[in-house]
Amino acid sequence: MKMSKGQIGGRLLGLAVAGMAFLVGGAAFAEVGQPAPWEFKLQGSASPVMDNITWFHNFLTVLITCITLFVLVLLVLVVVKFNAKANPVPSKTTHNTLIEVVWTIVPVLILVGIAVPSFRLLFEELDVPKADLTVKATGKQWYWSYAYPDNGKFEFDSLLAQDKKPRLLGVDNELVVPVNKVVRVQVTGADVIHSFAVPAFGIKIDAIPGRLNETWFKATKTGMFYGQCSELCGKDHAFMPIAVRVVSDKDFAAWVETAKKKFASNPSNTEVASAAEVAH
């Protein structure tokens, strides 16, 4: 089948429209707090740190695209203009001071332009602001335990719930935190190295036995946010999800009261309680 120029143009236009629709559609699929089918971007952000990670990611993508296109243009130019047929008598130029200075200085400036926001972001991630509340997450084979030292010192286990949605992310007891509050997360491992990660908050930190790591987030939206253990930790590594429920201050206070009662029978809490009794 032979196609006229008009037909080819039409087809190309159709392809371009389909591509654009895919991009826009992909954006529409994006769901905050959990992965979505056909997702090819970062998960939607729900914290100031993740806002900046997203910005930095987009900035680098634009920069990389521009550099790659520039090199491609140079390559095409060389292939077309300076092949043996088009350019039978090659120039014998070997040095050009101006070009050499430019191609040294410009990459240095680009790297400095990347380094400045990159280090700013690193400091933001590592420098925990004054915390409104602290939670401690302990990675175990193969579940997480969460402790609330500021809110009655209770601790509970959070295990994968097979019957809950989203699949492989739902848990029996979620980590509950208030919205718009700085939450300091202390992370450690009880047996092997795990890693506590919640993409929507832009946090990922190793849970190492014998060491207390620290990170933070400030959730800016209420709702459910999911993450997973992100350090290969044994046979059920894929089955120890992290589920964070972000609620209003009022709901959080109410949850703390019920949680204190609900988890009172947890052996780790009786230890805390008896230690407190001994102290009295």
Ligand SMILES: [Cu+2]
């Ligand atoms: Cu793990």
